[in-house]
Amino acid sequence: MNKKNVAYLQIHPKDNVLVALRDLSEGESIGFGGKEFSLRQAVKAKHKFTLNPMLKDEEVYMYGVLVGKVNEDLLEGTLLSTENLRHAAEPFKLAARKLDWERPDVSAFEGRTFQGFHRSNGTVGTANHWLVIPLVFCENRNVLTLKTALEEKLGYQVQSKDYSNEVDHLIERYKAGASVDDLLNLDLSAGTINQEQKRLFPNVDGVKFLNHDMGCGGTRMDSDALCGLLAGYITHPNVAGATVLSLGCQHAQASILKAEILKRDPHFDKPLYVFEQQLEGTEQDLMQKAIKATFSGLVQADQLKREPAGLDKLCIGLECGGSDGFSGISANPTLGYISDMLISLGGSVILSEFPELCGVEQELSDRCLNEEMAERFMQLMKVYNAKAEADGSGFYMNPSPGNIRDGLITDAIKSAGAAKKGGTSPVTAVVDYPELANQKGLNLLCTPGNDVESTTAEVAAGANVVLFTTGLGTPTGNPIAPVIKVSSNTKIYEKMADIIDLNCGTIIDGEESIAEAAHRILDYVIQVASGEIKAKAVLMGQDDFIPWRRGVSL
Structure with missing residues (x-):
């Protein structure tokens, strides 16, 4: 569809509706497939209208497949809406294999590489992160405490817009007697941007602190799935290693996590530090051990550098x-x-x-x-x-x-x-x-x-x-x-x-x-x-x- 000024489109030859590519007016003339008719209503861009008259319960096709049935008789040029169209889909069953496909021309990309982080299991990362993960929601606070202690000091605080100036401006105007309308109409476009800090570990893209509300109190299926999900992140090619915080008594046990890791990578050799708060004792003991382990893990992660990899190592x-x-x-x-x-x-x-x-x-x-x-x-x-x-x-x-x-x-x-x-x-x-x-x-x-x-x-x-x-x-x-x-x-x-x-x-x-x-x-x-x-x-x-x-x- 590389044509300018096209107002509407039939996506597939089997389709009995057209898609508006721009706003169309009520009464606007439509010419398509040798026939002409006028739109019964205005049709906004992205919406669909009928190509032919349709009887109640008649099937509507888009992309060549069944996408709905009409709830009433419709004339051609009628806007489809939730009132006159309901969901419908084709039934499906086991059928013959259809494995022929349209291979595109990739000559422009043959031999191309990207600069990635090569892992011992043959995968290649597009980034190099360290993870800090709670096995259960009870450890979310401790993960955030680690984030506060580590992120800014190591240079990983995200560069973002600082809105504190906007708040200062509002406070100043409020104290000066500004009305509610004055405050709502105040120009607050003078915010500043924090500058990204210099990283202590230049080959580590980030320390990522993950929080969630699972790990216990739900079904065992959910806690097991959580362990599998976290194992997927720990073994991911974009991850150099992880610090895991566990309470100790929850459904999502460290032993389940480790089994899931080995299921995904039988020769797993990344640094992995697991701490159970109920074994460590005080929060201070837990935090100090986790900080030391995370820092030493980052030292190891920083040894890795980007090297060329084929595009076959990409998984999108x-x-x-x-x-x-x-x-x-x-x-x-x-x-x-x-x-x-x-x-x-x-x-x-x-x-x-x-x-x-x-x-x-x-x-x-x-x-x-x-x-x-x-x-x-x-x-x-x-x-x-x-x-x-x-x-x-x-x-x-x-x-x-x-x-x-x-x-x-x-x-x-x-x-x-x-x-x-x-x-x-x-x-x-x-x-x-x-x-x-x-x-x-x-x-x-x-x-x-x-x-x-x-x-x-x-x-x-x-x-x-x-x-x-x-x-x-x-x-x-x-x-x-x-x-x-x-x-x-x-x-x-x-x-x-x-x-x-x-x-x-x-x-x-x-x-x-x-x-x-x-x-x-x-x-x-x-x-x-x-x-x-x-x-x-x-x-x-x-x-x-x-x-x-x-x-x-x-």
């Missing part, structure tokens, strides 16, 4: 959040093209967010390398949706109010666009949370659609870079893996330039093809993976970390 997590009606047309298919490029170069990608694969199960299961893998994917989808429905919230309730306002009015519409991130290559692994998903090729990882839970899980599964598309804007990041934000439209890219790295609105604007955008973004990924560019989420210290409770989360 594919994520979307704050999606809009353009996400499935611009940013997501661009990530799909990058996915196919990286896989052609021998790398790995992870597609997750299972509630946002509803309606495309047949296509993805058909792309699985073998029937056993396809059966596992379908079973994970069925079990997950059944749990959601048992709690009165099936996959059909996944779209958020923001999604709906911007044109994603059924889960199947949202899913069909979200799945475009996975490209066209065969599925080489189907993985349940919180297992590793770093096989060469396309990995399907069962996670919620929740942005932070899913990103947290993708990184634990092995993603050393995350590409995150957004149409509405979202500040999500990750403690150890750079999260690169890609906008679906130019307006949000320009409006939220402080949190969004790259723009795919150029595709909607007719300035760039999907292939051209993919080449541009992959080149940026290589620079981020090499430490030459910092992603906006890294610069802003967006270290979001939320483990998934295996109850229902969409």
Whole structure:
């Protein structure tokens, strides 16, 4: 779609709706496929309208798949909404393998390398972090105490905007007798920026302090999964070692964590220091031992330096959040093209967010390398949706109010666009949370659609870079893996330039093809993976970390 001034689009020849690429007026003439009609209502950009008259319960297709059924008779040119369209998706079953795919031209990237941190198990990190982790929420305070003691002294305090000047200004005006209206209209644009401090350990990108609300008091399944998730972070190629704080009596035992570490890396040899408060005694004893261990671990981590690595050592997590009606047309298919490029170069990608694969199960299961893998994917989808429905919230309730306002009015519409991130290559692994998903090729990882839970899980599964598309804007990041934000439209890219790295609105604007955008973004990924560019989420210290409770989360 590399054409300027296009007002509407049919995504797939099978589709019986059109997508508005700009705001369209009521009565505006539409010409498509040899027919002309007028719009019955105004249609905002990103929203859909009918191409033909439709009878009640008739099926609506987008991206070539079933995405809903109409609730009433509709004329052509009618705006689709939550009132006249309901969710519907095709049933799925085991079928023949469909493993042919559209290999892109990767000649421009053959032989390219990035500068990464090589680990003894053969993986390569795009960063070099030390972790401080609580095994149970009881240790969150102690982790934060360590953060206060270490972060600024070692030069890892995040460079960020200091808003204290704004508060001082408000206090001054209030004392001078300013009214509420005066205070609300006061210009507070004079904030300062803290300068990044010089690091004591230049080859260590950060000391990351993770907090969570799990480890005890919930189900054993959740605490075991937490240990698996934390093991995924400790063994991650972006991590040099870890300090772990345990209370001692909780469900998430240190022995379970260590077993999960060995499950992921049988020859694990990173520095790992585990302290149990109930064994150590006073907080002072615990803190002093943890500080000494962490400092000595950083000394060891600083010995490692970046060295060249092939692009086959990249494992990219594919994520979307704050999606809009353009996400499935611009940013997501661009990530799909990058996915196919990286896989052609021998790398790995992870597609997750299972509630946002509803309606495309047949296509993805058909792309699985073998029937056993396809059966596992379908079973994970069925079990997950059944749990959601048992709690009165099936996959059909996944779209958020923001999604709906911007044109994603059924889960199947949202899913069909979200799945475009996975490209066209065969599925080489189907993985349940919180297992590793770093096989060469396309990995399907069962996670919620929740942005932070899913990103947290993708990184634990092995993603050393995350590409995150957004149409509405979202500040999500990750403690150890750079999260690169890609906008679906130019307006949000320009409006939220402080949190969004790259723009795919150029595709909607007719300035760039999907292939051209993919080449541009992959080149940026290589620079981020090499430490030459910092992603906006890294610069802003967006270290979001939320483990998934295996109850229902969409």
